[in-house]
Amino acid sequence: MLDDAITLKKLEVFLTFMQTGTLAEAASALGMSTVSIHRAIHSLEEGLKCPLFRQEGRLLTPLPSARVLEEQGRQVLAALEEAVKATRETAGIHSNQFKLGALYSLTLATVPKLIAGLKLRKGDLNIELTLDSNQVLFRKLRSLELDAILVSLDRDFSEPDCLALPLFSDDIFLAAPLGSPYADSQEVGLPELKDATFVTLTQGFATYTDSFRAFERAGFTPNVVMQVSDIFSLISMVSAGMGYALLPGRVEAVFENKIQLIPLKDPCRMQQHIAMVCLASRERDPRILHCIAECRAYARQYLQEKQGV
Structure with a gap:
């Protein structure tokens, strides 16, 4: 003492x-x-x-x-x-530093739009972006290393310590190199590829989890020749012919000249549900309130564009 x-x-x-x-x-x-x-x-x-x-x-x-x-x-x-x-x-007494976490794939469109919107709402907000897997982002959120995260959630996600705001849902596709045998297919049955080679993300990423759920539905264990730690490396491996992969549709607009995304047949069709998550105890943080408002605006705009409104 x-x-x-x-x-x-x-x-x-x-x-x-x-x-x-x-x-x-x-x-x-x-x-x-x-x-x-x-x-x-x-x-x-x-x-x-x-x-x-x-x-x-x-x-x-x-x-x-x-x-x-x-x-x-x-x-x-x-x-x-x-x-x-x-x-x-x-x-509830805060600085202008805002620490946002996100999945790598969300930097293609979602993250830039949200950050631009946040800066318009609060110009002096200093935004620090962290990119990582679902698993790591949740851990950093709960340890107060991040203020809010943009992640993939199960549809029945319910955690008492977290507040989740849905942004959009994204279909999972078979990612194939250009000119693959499935290039002209309107859709493909995943069991047809039981003898093919695959490239996946490492464990902890949402796309890794969704991929193996799809393989389970297809009734086979994939021949995984390589695992990588970010979705951009994964796309490069597919483009180079290392193997097929399962990827969310949001990557197509940027990488359509490198890979082809082909819809999956039932029962292997799947979706990722993207949401903003913050700790329920910090919901009234003014910075997080700005983020919630911008995410709601983004979700409305995304739905309107999808419906062609």
């Missing part, structure tokens, strides 16, 4: 003195008298029950113990500042 004589104010006085080097300069920096600076340092020594300085005339020369306290004390104050920041953010 800390001695009552050891306080954050005295630690601040000590660190200021260590930085400035003289009682007068420390007093000027803190708006205190030199007597108060000296008294605070002496009281801190009493609380620590060890000397920090050697008196040389009117000068205080730091001992090794003072150097140790200086280094550790700065770490303590830095950690405290982070704790205060996190506490204020949780309580």
